[in-house]
Amino acid sequence: MNEKLKAKPLLGITDTETVMLDFDSTPFKKVKYWASRIMKYFSLEGFLVLKSSKNSYHIVFNRKVSWTENVRIMAWACLESCNERLVKWFLLQCRKEESTLRVSAKGKKPSPRIVYRCGRQDAEIRNYIRHRSLIKSIIRKLRFKEVKRND
Amino acid sequence: MVKKIAVYGSYEAKIPVKQRFWKRRKDGIRQRYWKKTKGTKKIEQSGRYEFHGTGKDLYKAVIKALEIMPKGFVDVSAEEFLEHPEKYGQEGEWIERKVES
Numbered sequence: 001m002n003e004k005l006k007a008k009p010l011l012g013i014t015d016t017e018t019v020m021l022d023f024d025s026t027p028f029k030k031v032k033y034w035a036s037r038i039m040k041y042f043s044l045e046g047f048l049v050l051k052s053s054k055n056s057y058h059i060v061f062n063r064k065v066s067w068t069e070n071v072r073i074m075a076w077a078c079l080e081s082c083n084e085r086l087v088k089w090f091l092l093q094c095r096k097e098e099s100t101l102r103v104s105a106k107g108k109k110p111s112p113r114i115v116y117r118c119g120r121q122d123a124e125i126r127n128y129i130r131h132r133s134l135i136k137s138i139i140r141k142l143r144f145k146e147v148k149r150n151d
Numbered sequence: 152m153v154k155k156i157a158v159y160g161s162y163e164a165k166i167p168v169k170q171r172f173w174k175r176r177k178d179g180i181r182q183r184y185w186k187k188t189k190g191t192k193k194i195e196q197s198g199r200y201e202f203h204g205t206g207k208d209l210y211k212a213v214i215k216a217l218e219i220m221p222k223g224f225v226d227v228s229a230e231e232f233l234e235h236p237e238k239y240g241q242e243g244e245w246i247e248r249k250v251e252s
Contacts, residue, residue, distance in 0.1 A: 007160075007244070007245045007246050007247040008160075008217065008245055009158045009159055009160035009162075009216065009217070009245050010157075010158070010159055010160050011156060011157065011158055011213065012156070012157040012159070013154055013155070013156065013157070014154065014155040014156070014157045014201055015154045015155070018154070096224070098155075098201075100157045100159075107247065127154060128154070131154045131156075134156075134206055134209065135156060137210075138156075138209065138210050138213050141210065142213070142214070142217075145214075
């Protein structure tokens, strides 16, 4: 019963104009390889890699794109990398018509942390980081409120 | 387009139980209808909010979203959600279950 009361929804960032990818069950070296290959192929200016859990990484690219171009890039990444988990994630994003990446912790997994940066970070990546810190501050306030209530 | 905050997961909520009944129409056909009863049943389902707006409104909306579960997929501005939360959700409890983003 207590576990149910403690449970909280997950918080994430949703956007249509930022290219975001979720690589699960992939080692860091491969993730870096795919990120730089996608960045060069589609001229995405720069990228950011976040580690969400062991062998799971999120990639955010810098250039602003339309939703159709975003889908094109995500589909290309799915086909080229042959990553089943990425394909599943891609289908979920297509169903919503916008892509989401988790920011809060999920079960035993901690919240994703930045592990690698490459190229320009001044457009969508900057907006992403700004929004991420806003969500993190909300989570911090919620935790503080909970501690206060328990006291 | 602005970035949005997604609040998502699985939840348990109590919904009214519906009961079916039949009524004979004027043309002789037996038509099935549904009516709401006083009884409620617990259901487990998933839902998500997509909030956009200013920082303060977003914070308040997320706090509100902890108590009010979304009715399916809700894409709304934080300000509007705070004005009429009952329009977009129902009371319930978030539960931990495997969810995909």
